[in-house]
Each structure stands twice: as C-alpha cells, then as structure tokens.
Amino acid sequence: xxxxxxxxxxxxxxxxxxxxxxxxxxxxxxxxxxxxxxxxxxxxxxxxxxxxxxxxxxxxxxxxxxxxxxxxxxxxxxxxxxxxxxxxxxxxxxxxxxxxxxxxxxxxxxxxxxxxxxxxxxxxxxxxxxxxxxxxxxxxxxxxxxxxxxxxxxxxxxxxxxxxxxxxxxxxxxxxxxxxxxxxxxxxxxxxxxxxxxxxxxxxxxxxxxxxxxxxxxxxxxxxxxxxxxxxxxxxxxxxxxxxxxxxxxxxxxxxxxxxxxxxxxxxxxxxxxxxxxxxxxxxx
Amino acid sequence: xxxxxxxxxxxxxxxxxxxxxxxxxxxxxxxxxxxxxxxxxxxxxxxxxxxxxxxxxxxxxxxxxxxxxxxxxxxxxxxxxxxxxxxxxxxxxxxxxxxxxxxxxxxxxxxxxxxxxxxxxxxxxxxxxxxxxxxxxxxxxxxxxxxxxxxxxxxxx
Numbered sequence: 020x021x022x023x024x025x026x027x028x029x030x031x032x033x034x035x036x037x038x039x040x041x042x043x044x045x046x047x048x049x050x051x052x053x054x055x056x057x058x059x060x061x062x063x064x065x066x067x068x069x070x071x072x073x074x075x076x077x078x079x080x081x082x083x084x085x086x087x088x089x090x091x092x093x094x095x096x097x098x099x100x101x102x103x104x105x106x107x108x109x110x111x112x113x114x115x116x117x118x119x120x121x122x123x124x125x126x127x128x129x130x131x132x133x134x135x136x137x138x139x140x141x142x143x144x145x146x147x148x149x150x151x152x153x154x155x156x157x158x159x160x161x162x163x164x165x166x167x168x169x170x171x172x173x174x175x176x177x178x179x180x181x182x183x184x185x186x187x188x189x190x191x192x193x194x195x196x197x198x199x200x201x202x203x204x205x206x207x208x209x210x211x212x213x214x215x216x217x218x219x220x221x222x223x224x225x226x227x228x229x230x231x232x233x234x235x236x237x238x239x240x241x242x243x244x245x246x247x248x249x250x251x252x253x254x255x256x257x258x259x260x261x262x263x264x265x266x267x268x269x270x271x272x273x274x275x276x277x278x279x280x281x282x283x284x285x286x287x288x289x290x291x292x293x294x295x296x297x298x299x300x301x302x303x304x
Numbered sequence: 305x306x307x308x309x310x311x312x313x314x315x316x317x318x319x320x321x322x323x324x325x326x327x328x329x330x331x332x333x334x335x336x337x338x339x340x341x342x343x344x345x346x347x348x349x350x351x352x353x354x355x356x357x358x359x360x361x362x363x364x365x366x367x368x369x370x371x372x373x374x375x376x377x378x379x380x381x382x383x384x385x386x387x388x389x390x391x392x393x394x395x396x397x398x399x400x401x402x403x404x405x406x407x408x409x410x411x412x413x414x415x416x417x418x419x420x421x422x423x424x425x426x427x428x429x430x431x432x433x434x435x436x437x438x439x440x441x442x443x444x445x446x447x448x449x450x451x452x453x454x455x456x457x458x459x460x461x
Contacts, residue, residue, distance in 0.1 A: 022308055022325035022371045045369070052367045053348045055326065065325065067372060093361065117437020118415065120349055122361035123368070205436035206350070 024067040028074075028153040028182055031066050036155050036178030038064040044180050045069075046089040047123035049116065050132045066180075074182060077101070083185040085151075088127040092139075096121070105186060106301060107195030107214055107294075111142035114199060117206055127181045133167040133238075136209040140167070140239045141231040142197040145216035148186045154179040167238045192219040194301035196294040199233070200286050202277075209234045210278040213266070213290035215298045217249070223304045225249045230262065230295070235270040235287050242269045245291065254299045262295060263288035312373040314339070315383025323370035330354045332370035333380060341381035341410045345439070352438035355411035356380050362418040364437075381410035384417065393417055393455040402451035404442035412438045416452045424460055428453060 025031040035042050040063030043051050054060045068074055074087040077098055084101060092112040095101055102109045115124055115138050127150070129139045143163045151160050155178040163184070166173050175181070189195075199212035212233035218226050228249035232240045245265035252258040272283040307322040314337070323332050330347075333339040333356070345353035347366045354365040357379045358372075384391045393413050396402070403409045412435060419426060419434045426434070431452050432445070440448060 020326045021306065022369065024371070024374070045372075048367050048369065048372075049349055052328070052369070056347055065369070067369075069372070091361065116349070117352060118418075118434050119352055119355055119362050119364045119437045120367075122358075122363045205433065 020062055020065065022065045022067065024070045026070050026072075028068075028071050028180075031068055031071060031180065032153050032155055032178050034064065034066050035180060040064065042066060044131070046074075047091060047125045047128050049120050049124040050128055068180065071182070080185075083187045086126065086184045086186065088181050088183055089125055092121040092124050092126070093118070095126070101186075104189050105142075105146050105195055107197040107216065107298065108139060108142040108146060108148075108186070111138040111197040111199075111212075111214065114138050114197075114209075126184055130163060130166050130184075131173055131175070131181065133169070133171050133173050134208075135167075135170055135236060135238055136212070136234040137167075137239070138197070138199060138209060138212065138233070141212055141214035141233040142195065143184065143186075144231045144239060144241060145195055145197075145214040145229045146186060146189065147216075147229065148184050150181045151183045151185065152179050153182050160185075164239065164241060169237055190218050192221060192302050192304075193217060193227075194298050194303075196297035196301060198290045198294045198297070200278075200290060208277070211235055211272070211283045211286045211290060213287060213294045215291065215294040217254075217295070217298045217302055219299070219302045219304060223253050225252050225254060225299075228295075230266065230291055232266060232269065232287050232291065235272040235283055237271075240269055242266050242291075245269070249295065253304075254295060259292050259295060263292045266291040308371045308374075310371060310374045312376050312378060314378045315380060321370070325369070325371055327370045328366050329356070329358075329368040329370050329373055329378075330365040332373070333365060336370075339380050339382050343407050343410055345407065345411075350437070350439070351408070351411075352415060352435075353408050353411040355414045355438065357414065357418055362415055379414070381414055384413060391417065392458050393420070393452065396451040396455040396458070397448075400447050400451035400454065402443060402447040408438060408440040408442075412440065412448060416455070419452075420456055420459060424456060426453075426456060 042064040195216035199209040201207035230245040267288040270284040343353040345351035
C-alpha cells in the first residue's frame with residue numbers, strides 16, 4: 020500500500036485516476052480504517068486529502084455555506100451560525116459515533132460510505148445541500164441524493180472526489196429536524212431515520228417541505244408525496260397523518276437483527292410525523 | 305513497502321519516526337515510541353482505550369494512520385502529569401477508586417481532560433455523553449463520573 024498526501028485537488032485526482040489497483044480517499048478515516056482492519060477493503064493507494072488548501076474550512080459565500088470535505092463533525096457542531104441555521108443536520112452529526120469519532124468523521128465521508136443508514140445524509144438532502152466534485156473530465160456539482168446509488172456504491176467516477184458541500188442559507192421561518200430510532204441512545208446505527216425541512220410563511224402556512232427517510236430502502240429515500248402534502252397546510256393532525264402514510268408506503272426495508280420490515284415501516288411513519296412537528300416548532304410556530 | 309518519514313510533536317517533544325503507510329498511530333506510539341500508556345482495546349474506534357488528542361481534537365489513535373501525524377501536535381496520557389505531580393483528574397481517579405483493571409483508564413483520563421478544557425463546568429449528563437465512547441467493563445461508570453465531576457470542581461476553584 021502507498022500513502023500520498025497531495026497539496027492540490029488536481030494532484031489528488033491524478034493519483035486516484037492513475038492508480039490501477041484499489042484506491043481510497045482518506046479524510047477522517049473512521050470508515051476506511053475500520054474497513055481496512057476488518058479486511059473488507061485492501062487498498063493499494065490511500066490519498067489523504069487533508070493537505071489540500073481550503074478542504075478543512077467552512078466559508079460563508081453568496082447564498083450558501085461551503086463546508087470543506089475534510090471538516091469534522093465536531094467542527095460543524097461548534098459553528099454557531101450553522102447550528103442555528105440547520106439544527107437538523109447538526110443533530111444528525113451529533114448522533115454519529117462517539118466524541119472521538121466526531122473529532123475525525125466528515126459529512127462527505129458519511130455520504131461516500133453510501134450506507135442507507137448514514138445519519139447526516141437524509142438531513143443534508145432535506146436542506147437541499149449540493150456537493151462539488153473535482154473530476155478529471157471537468158469539475159461538476161450535483162445534489163447530495165445523486166451520490167449514493169446502492170449500499171456501499173456511489174456515482175463518483177474514477178479520479179473523482181468530493182471537495183466540498185454547499186448548504187444554501189435558509190429563508191426566514193425555516194427549520195429542520197432529524198430523528199432516528201436506535202435501541203441505545205449513543206454509539207448505535209439507525210434502525211430507521213427521518214429528516215424533515217420546512218419553510219413557512221410568516222403566518223405559519225407551509226411553503227416548502229422536504230421529507231427524507233433513512234434505512235428503509237437501499238439508498239436514502241426522498242418521499243415527494245409526503246413533502247407535497249405538507250405544502251399549503253399548517254401541519255394539522257390530518258395532514259401529518261396523511262404525510263405519515265405516504266412515508267409508510269414509500270418504505271422497502273430489509274429485515275435484519277436490528278429490525279423487521281414491519282417494524283421499520285411502522286416506525287418510519289412515526290418518526291417522520293415527529294420530525295415534521297419538531298421542524299415546525301423550530302421554525303417558530 | 306516504502307516507509308514514510310514523519311516529523312511530529314508528542315507531549316511537547318519534537319520527534320521523528322519511520323512507519324509503514326498502513327501502520328496506525330496507535331501502533332507507532334506503542335511499538336516504535338514505547339509510549340505504551342495508550343491502550344489498544346477494539347482497534348475499530350468503538351472502545352476509546354486508545355484516546356489521544358491530535359491537534360487539539362480528541363480522537364481514537366487506532367483510527368489514525370501514523371503517516372497522518374506529520375506536523376501534528378499530539379498529546380497522550382504520558383503528557384498528563386506534571387513530572388511526579390499527578391493531574392487533578394488522575395488524583396481524583398485514585399481518590400474515588402474510579403478504576404479496577406485499568407485498561408480503559410488512560411483513554412478516559414485523556415478524554416475527560418479534553419472535555420474539561422472545552423467545558424470546565426459540565427453537568428453529569430454532559431460528562432456521560434462525552435465519555436460514551438469510552439467503554440469500561442469493571443466499574444459500572446458511576447465512580448468514573450464522580451471522579452470527573454469532583455476533578456472539574458477542584459480545577460475550577
């Protein structure tokens with residue numbers, strides 16, 4: 020195995036592109052090192068991206084926050100403006116692993132690990148985050164939901180890697196929430212999860228909504244019907260019930276030791292309802 | 305396998321080492337630098353026994369490559385006491401009998417110190433959540449939490 024720590028995105032991409040064997044990008048390492056130790060992956064090349072200028076920074080730009088691919092979960096949690104703007108994303112990050120893991124793990128790593136149970140991914144999709152990809156064919160951007168295509172698989176091509184995530188500033192009367200079910204309160208993986216982001220009018224009518232479920236399908240699931248039914252409502256009980264049902268209908272989970280199909284499906288409806296109410300109250304209603 | 309040449313700073317001392325590209329910082333600390341206070345438990349970031357700080361952040365050294373320590377500032381349990389004088393946390397762990405077999409203790413001390421540097425006056429539940437990634441199979445945690453709370457109190461006065 021070779022280890023390289025390039026000083027530019029172009030150099031990193033060249034390394035990834037020209038490697039004939041298995042290569043892995045290293046940022047926080049909380050997934051890739053575990054996979055190496057357990058023999059799931061035996062890389063020929065590790066490309067540590069942390070020395071690329073700007074990749075460990077959070078910058079406020081015109082219209083969005085740009086968060087570098089190697090910014091750790093705890094650095095995002097410690098950012099007061101971001102915590103206020105997208106509490107749902109931050110509470111998702113706060114649920115990943117221990118203090119020690121949060122000191123290293125990154126949102127981009129969580130996304131590229133492509134687990135359907137990734138905590139930060141539903142929350143990022145709900146707030147319409149985009150990723151910026153360095154590519155030998157020319158840099159491109161896409162929505163977060165276009166990255167994972169199957170458990171453990173991403174849409175990134177050879178030589179490509181994500182350099183940053185853009186999170187659009189949220190309009191007034193907006194908020195979000197993320198909830199997950201786990202048997203324990205800490206150090207666990209989501210059995211089911213739900214993220215809801217809302218933008219309300221000043222008198223409390225929903226103008227924009229996004230409902231996203233985790234761990235109920237091979238990839239994170241955006242439930243468009245559930246999002247649509249919230250729009251125009253004041254999140255009254257009947258609307259919430261309807262939204263819950265759309266979430267239940269959208270589930271296609273597996274049964275495993277952590278939960279059955281029936282359990283996951285049922286809990287998805289409950290969590291989506293609770294997350295919607297929480298986002299509504301956080302938006303000021 | 306080509307060795308990587310690393311210059312780093314551990315507990316205030318500048319030092320250099322050679323390591324394999326796939327060698328973890330935990331293995332470097334223990335096997336190359338004889339800093340064996342940092343323990344290996346699970347090796348997968350679940351137990352916290354190998355906790356150190358890397359550029360001020362609390363991390364599991366089993367999930368860091370030795371090569372990543374280049375130009376970093378690292379602190380380990382060996383840097384905690386001031387010569388013979390124990391850190392208040394170390395003293396309180398003795399006073400409260402907050403350890404039995406001792407394998408988890410260095411990691412918990414390093415983690416607790418990082419907490420008190422960030423938050424000198426934590427609530428009990430903040431301490432419990434902060435230390436959720438440090439497993440102890442002997443004490444049942446209560447004595448550990450009491451020792452940390454007591455050390456925090458002493459360090460504030």
